[in-house]
Amino acid sequence: MKIPVYLTGIGVASPFGNTPVSFWSALFGPARAADTSAVTVAGKARNVTAYITAPDDFQRSVQEYFIVLCTHAISQAMAEDGGPFSPDRTCILIGSGMGAADALLENSYLSPDFQTKVIHRICSCLGTKMPLQFLSNACCAGAQAIAYGFDLIRNGYCDRVIAGGAEAFSYLVYSGFQRLCSLDPQGCRPFHPDRKGIGVGDGAAFFVLSRDKSRRVYGQIRGCAVTNDAYHIVTPEPQGRQARRAIRLALKEAELSPPSIDAVVAHGTGTRQNDRIEARLLYEVFGPVALTAPKGRIGHTGGASGAFNLLSALGMLRRQRLPDSSRWLMEEDEPQVLLEDKVQQKTLRNILMNCFAFGGTNVVMVCAGA
Numbered sequence: 001m002k003i004p005v006y007l008t009g010i011g012v013a014s015p016f017g018n019t020p021v022s023f024w025s026a027l028f029g030p031a032r033a034a035d036t037s038a039v040t041v042a043g044k045a046r047n048v049t050a051y052i053t054a055p056d057d058f059q060r061s062v063q064e065y066f067i068v069l070c071t072h073a074i075s076q077a078m079a080e081d082g083g084p085f086s087p088d089r090t091c092i093l094i095g096s097g098m099g100a101a102d103a104l105l106e107n108s109y110l111s112p113d114f115q116t117k118v119i120h121r122i123c124s125c126l127g128t129k130m131p132l133q134f135l136s137n138a139c140c141a142g143a144q145a146i147a148y149g150f151d152l153i154r155n156g157y158c159d160r161v162i163a164g165g166a167e168a169f170s171y172l173v174y175s176g177f178q179r180l181c182s183l184d185p186q187g188c189r190p191f192h193p194d195r196k197g198i199g200v201g202d203g204a205a206f207f208v209l210s211r212d213k214s215r216r217v218y219g220q221i222r223g224c225a226v227t228n229d230a231y232h233i234v235t236p237e238p239q240g241r242q243a244r245r246a247i248r249l250a251l252k253e254a255e256l257s258p259p260s261i262d263a264v265v266a267h268g269t270g271t272r273q274n275d276r277i278e279a280r281l282l283y284e285v286f287g288p289v290a291l292t293a294p295k296g297r298i299g300h301t302g303g304a305s306g307a308f309n310l311l312s313a314l315g316m317l318r319r320q321r322l323p324d325s326s327r328w329l330m331e332e333d334e335p336q337v338l339l340e341d342k343v344q345q346k347t348l349r350n351i352l353m354n355c356f357a358f359g360g361t362n363v364v365m366v367c368a369g370a
Contacts, residue, residue: 005153006370007218009208011076011164012311013069015201015298019076020218024315027297027323066168067118070094071125073204074162078126081160081208082215085130089158092132093149094122095141095165097303097357098173130162136303140226140357141165142205143306147224147363149209164206165304173302174200180234182271188300190268190293191275198269201299205307217370219314222350223254229360236274236356240281243362247285247352250364256350258286261366263322263346265309265353268293269300278354290346292322306355306363313351317369320348 012018016026074092078085119132135145142165149161177183177198188199209221227246231237251258264286267278270293282289294305294312301308316322348369355363 003154003156003211004213005150005221006210006213007207007220007314007367008210008212008215009077009079009081009162010218010311010314011073011078011080011206012204013072013166014203014205014308018072020311020315023311024319027294027312027315028319028321062168062170063118066096066166067121067125069166069168069202069204070122070206073164073166073206074122075126077162077164077206077208080216081210083160085128085160085162087129087131090130090160090162091149091152091158092122092126092128092130093135093145093161093163094132095135095137095143095145095163095303095307096167097136097138097141098167098170137361138357138359139300139302139305140355140361140363141303141306143309143353143355143363143365144226144361146207146209146221146307146310147226147365150221150224150365153209153211159211161209162206163209164204165301165307166204166206167202167302167304169200169202170302184270188270188295190266190270190296191279191291192270195270195272195275197271198295199299201295201301203298203301203304203308205304205311207307207310213370219317219367219369221365221367222256223250223252223366225249225253225364227362229362231360233360234358236277237360238273238277240277242360243278243354243356243364244281244285246362246364247281247354250352250366254350254366256366260350261286261289261352262348263290263292263313263316263351265313265316265351266291266293267305267309267354267356268295270295274356278356290322292316294323297323306353306365309353309355310365310367313353313367316348316351317367 010020016023145163149163152158182197184196189195225246227242229237
């Protein structure tokens with residue numbers, strides 16, 4: 001018998017607020033972008049930089065900001081769950097595509113022990129001796145950390161795992177997307193006929209994964225799968241073969257068939273090719289499907305984006321509706337998607353989430369209500 005994996009704590013630092021409730025209230029409120037500092041920047045996390053005092057060996061910098069994002073969200077998730085968090089049966093998994101990459105701009109180089117210092121600082125701020133691991137796999141990092149935690153619990157290695165993603169706004173990343181001509185001056189508009197690219201955001205979202213259902217349960221993860229295109233460093237494989245395989249493997253792990261999926265939280269970057277490929281493969285697997293794309297609201301949060309997709313899915317299960325993203329989800333000749341207003345009365349039981357990254361990694365998760 002498969003061990004169930006429940007979600008018993010959530011921690012958030014985001015442009016939409018620093019609690020799950022505030023995030024969901026904004027996500028399901030009137031369609032709008034998060035606070036902007038530039039038209040192509042979707043938002044930065046609010047009011048978290050005062051959470052801890054700058055340590056002696058760190059200046060207030062992008063490094064410190066990244067540590068604060070992680071510490072705030074992880075400690076909030078742990079407090080919601082309540083523990084116990086045995087160092088022998090619990091671990092922390094942090095996914096980040098770039099971490100504090102802008103330290104390169106501040107110091108002109110990254111010290112070889114930079115990541116070790118960051119891990120030490122996060123553990124010190126949390127006051128924990130639990131093992132902590134970093135996963136850095138572009139914008140799949142947070143989703144892959146959660147999938148790894150799912151495997152650790154399902155296979156009996158851990159009783160609890162704190163897993164998720166964090167990304168501090170990076171001018172290096174921003175400049176890179178600008179050079180790729182992948183920033184939409186009107187903001188991210190996933191699946192819109194006139195979409196032109198992404199909007200950049202940042203934040204952190206972490207979850208306590210547990211085999212214990214005796215506490216408050218936000219939902220459960222029923223299946224995860226990871227594949228790789230092995231095609232190109234930034235371009236998705238045009239036929240989406242491995243992304244489609246990841247969807248089918250996640251459904252198999254969840255012991256569900258395609259008709260059992262009530263909605264999809266899409267990767268939905270707002271770029272021409274990515275959205276076209278994703279829409280096509282979703283239609284091939286599911287036919288017309290209820291679809292939403294959080295990046296149209298909070299921007300592309302890099303390695304944290306998969307964690308924010310899971311957070312959005314849990315909000316959908318609790319509120320039994322999709323976010324009001326219909327101004328972005330418009331039908332055209334290829335994406336065969338259902339608009340948000342056509343599925344308001346549909347009961348949401350099982351939701352599938354996609355996360356596709358540079359380097360060709362594909363992570364797919366299936367979650368359900370408690």
